Amino acid sequence: RKEVEQDPGPFNVPEGATVAFNCTYSNSASQSFFWYRQDCRKEPKLLMSVYSSGNEDGRFTAQLNRASQYISLLIRDSKLSDSATYLCVVNMGGGSYIPTFGRGTSLIVHP
C-alpha cells in the first residue's frame, strides 16, 4: 500500500463546475502537506500549502483532516486552464522529512 494515495481519475468536468480531490496518507506523524499541479512533461508547480485550519487561495480551497488522515483540494468555477495532474505531497514525520508524492489525480476541464 502506497504511503500517499490519490484517485488517479481522470475527473472529466465542464467549465464552471466544482470538483474536489482527496489524498490519504498513512503516517500519522506526517507534518506538512502540499498540493502541486503538474502539466504534461513539465515540472510540478506549487499550488498551495495545506494548513490545519484549512486555507483558501482564490478558487482553490485546501483542507486537512488529521483524524482521518487525508487532505482535500476543492476547485470552484473550473477553467480550461485547470486541466492538469494534481499531486499531493506529504512530508513524513518521525524524524525524517522525506517528501512523498501521491500518484496524482488527472483533471480534464472541457468546454
Add this chain to the structure above:
Amino acid sequence: AAGVIQSPRHLIKEKRETATLKCYPIPRHDTVYWYQQGPGQDPQFLISFYEKMQSDKGSIPDRFSAQQFSDYHSELNMSSLELGDSALYFCASSLGYNQPQHFGDGTRLSIL
C-alpha cells in the same frame, strides 16, 4: 523572480556511461532535493541536502551519488547507466526543511 535552474535540459547517454546533472537552487534557499520521475509515474525522492550536508536518502541507487557545494548548488552523479535510468530528473529547493519546494524544469535523461 529567480527560479531553480537545472542543466542540462536534455541528455542522451549510452548504457554503462556516466552522467552529471546540475542544480542551482533559488538564492538563499538552503535545502535541495533530487527526484526521479519515470513515464506515467509520480516523482520519486532520491536524496536531499540541508546546509550542504546530506539530510535524507530515498530510493537512490548505489550507482548514484550527490553532493551540495559551498555555493549551495548541487550535482547528481550517475554511473554505470542502465536503460531503466531513462527518466525526468527534477531538482527542487526550499527555504528551510519541511517547507514548500520549488522545482526546476528538470533534466530529461535518455539512455540508449
